[in-house]
Amino acid sequence: MQIEINERPTEIASGTTLQQLRGAVKPEADLCIRNGFPESEDVPLAAGDRVVFIRRGEIPAAGELEALMAARHTPGVHGRIKAATVGIAGCGGLGSAVAVALARLGVGRLILADFDVVEPSNLNRQQYFIDQIGLPKALALRDNLARINPYIQVTAHCARLTAENIPPYFSSVEVLVEAFDGADQKAMLAQTFLTQVPGKPLVMGSGMAGFGPSNSIVTRRAAANLYLVGDGETEARPGEGLMAPRVGIAAHHQANAVLRLLLGEEPT
């Protein structure tokens, strides 16, 4: 029967167990992942199983690393999103966290855009480091993503997004993530993208300031191709800050909406 070992199709004898296979393929492995889940006991293998053997602490060969990195994915997900292109408009609290999640997923191509540079007040919620203060966010984020997953392609635009440059920057995406700060800029992007790049879904964020209840942040479909994440009302303003937990919750709602769209599922 045929199974996949480290994403390589391999013929094995029917009735082979996981531990028998480990003994034959990589006896030094101390982590056996079958179909996305680490198995602590021996189990019989079935045709179509996806098996990954890892020795903890060992730096794998370059040709093997990408498959090992995706070993905990639900089977089939990595292959389906590797060909996808996703745009991220804004690389602040939402955009930087969405980008990290999509890079860890292995979305094949990310297009980032931000006009700003990293400054100290960003570091309470944005995925940058102290030694990146002063760097353009789009370039700093591209560097960080390359350290997380070198097998994806990242394009970075250091520019303020406008009605003029949004269509050319993002016409090739399958899904666009809106990750701006200003409400008027969010509105401008929604109007521009949904009219100029028709038929593509847009995943937006609105209402994630403060430390209100986590469960008030939801994903909903607000118009035909517009998905909206947030509590819808908690605005960043004097007395209401933006902090890592709720911004992160909203960002990961957005990232999961993107994943569901790429897999052909309705986000809501």
Place this chain on the structure above:
Amino acid sequence: MELTINGKTRPYGGAPTVVALLDSLNLDANRVAVEHNRAVLLKERFAATTLKDGDTLEIVQFVGGG
């Protein structure tokens, strides 16, 4: 006339433009996306887009932060 706004049908007696409707709802035209009869509008079209009885609108209001 009657308009269906965000899934709810309601009477509307104001001037028949999107910009007047937003004003009557106390919404800032700079912070919304409007889908009129399934077509998203650019802000520049808010003043010129005429509303008719039975029209459907989705109005999304954004708040800042991200």
